[in-house]
Amino acid sequence: MSAATSRRLMEGSEAIAEAAIAAGCRFFAGYPMTPFTELLEHLARRLPEEGGTCINAESEIEAIGMAWGAAATGARAATGSTGQGLSLMQESLSEITRAEIPLVVFNMARGQGDYFQATRGGGHGDYRHIVLAPIDASEAVAHTQLAFDLADRWRHPVLVMGDYLLAHTSEAVAVERVAFDPQPSKDWAVDGSLGGSGRSRNLNPIGMEKGSKGIDPDRFWRRLQEKQDRIEAAEPRHETFATEDAELVVVAYGTVARFARYVVQELRAEGAKVGLFRPITLWPFPSEALAACTAGATRVACLEQNAGQMIDDVRLAVLGRAPVVPIGGISTDPAGFGIGRLLDAAVVRGRVEAALAGRELDTGVVV
């Protein structure tokens, strides 16, 4: 049990690195890329101090390969990148999911353009990952530890979605160890001990089994899908603020939701009937909860920093019971890191007010 209860000023990347170590992560591999780089830096410094290993891999493809191998031995292992690097990793992520290897992956994204990549599987085949989207560094500390817990519990990859703002903003954070229920034994992990016993293991993504020729992909994929159905039922997470009597429900996730939360609180204090729904897991998407808390709404506004991705899931949850309008949009800085003018409480307020008034918005123009 950690005695660390005091807060310390640290950037999100450092908070995540410390949380990963608190969760027992002892292997990390990565390739530098903004805004993910600092997470790699912190783990490169800290993991060896904790008896772990951090490898500066030759590419993102090798980074996830190394993390795959480490996780296959039962160690808590992670990798990460930004969305571009995650694209390189997708082939492995697909296979890792099918081989049921628990792996934690951090996407320090450039804005919110990677929502589809994160929530639609991202690679080849029929699968989804669990995706956690922390709103700030403190929640990232909790989510990082939850990610390792869920990955082991389900033997399934878990993605933690951050961004430039989360990775680079320094906040006062306490890295406290979160207690979880006991985990099942990792008797599936390869340690080399069962050679010659007739019970040796094969961590196999294509359904091959020891001692029998050929595979039965139909049965194999159905079994994996059955597990994903259970995850989808068990793991949706969300947070609401003032949605009970809201005429307008704003939906936002990640650091963008922090701006939305501030604005919704401000408008509520002024008497506006507006609420906030924040998906905490992007997959499984909290559809039922969103449907329930928008049942009485006259309008749903989707604030996301992209051309419109999460809005698909919002519309699938609302199912036409109320109009769903986009109030976010593409908004980035000249370097493309996603620090655009949308990330401004005044701008977000203007858009939420427009949605409240039922005015049409040109989301291509940041006012």
Place this chain on the structure above:
Amino acid sequence: MSDDLRVIQTDSPPAEGACRTQGFGSPLQLSEEHDLCPGCGEPVALRAILDAVETLDLAQRAIGVVGIGCYTALTSLIDLDLIQALHGRAPSVATGAKRMRPDSLLFTLQGDGDMVNEGLQEVIHAAARGENVTCILLNNGVFGETGGHMTATTVLGQRTKNSLEGRDAAYHGHPILIADLLSRLGGAGYVARASVHDAPGVARARRYLERAFESQMKGEGFSFVEILTMCPTGWFVPTAEGPGYLDDVLAPIHQLGELKRDGALVEPD
């Protein structure tokens, strides 16, 4: 049953006065049944690998990381802990596993398409890092699983399904001699090239594999054993001509022998 009276009955073991010296498969095999083509060299190489693990008494410390090729079908026979990797990616998967299990014997099993085409950077970096694993290449100079297509190790003049008139340097480029390349990297401690086209070749393959595994267990860094294997299907020759084809076409370019031992280059004879 032949009606030739000289033919010895081989349906069952001799009744008495004899002892079994070798079984059908390795003790580290779960089965002897597989669907690879007649005359394939890969099951022969697999047995050499398992024999080396058995001889060194490392079965209960061994973890294999397997690529994608015909040999992947053999993994269901192997009674060792295995991780099935992607095409080309076994060396990095082995790296992560070995770092977390430093006392294990970590080996990869890849074909030439897997290692030298798709995943060339992986094996080069693993060697340069001196990653303490043994990478094993089954090199037959073709993509066997797809039916005989050119790989990065196909030798000049070799006919494949996408180099029908033979590999032409001007048009298709030159083959990569991967063992030679890896032997020049500082992190590589042991590098050798063997074959399984005849019994002395198989014996040599076993010997090299044992040396590579011993090198790994002593922590001497990256070790590498390339094994030339027959693919009569992909070479478009009768099975009985496979060994001769290997000897005449592949081996003059991918030359057999140890290239590096104890971290020092071995001078050619």
Place this chain on the structure above:
Amino acid sequence: MSGVEIRGTLVIDGERCKGCELCIPACPPAVLRMSEARNGSGYAYPELLPGCTGCGACLMVCPDFCFEVYRYDEPIVLEGGTP
């Protein structure tokens, strides 16, 4: 009167054999030959003639794990030799 010394013998799983013939040239005393008969899969398979030394070369080169090798405690001498 010449004799053939037999130091070893084999169990051959002819049903598993795929008829590749790799064992034929691999046998140092050259006492393996392919059958005229065919197995259930339609392949010829190796047959053993007198003179096996039990060296195991056939087993080493066989891709289909068709050989089991035995060595006699005392060599058997087959009188009459080769015809």
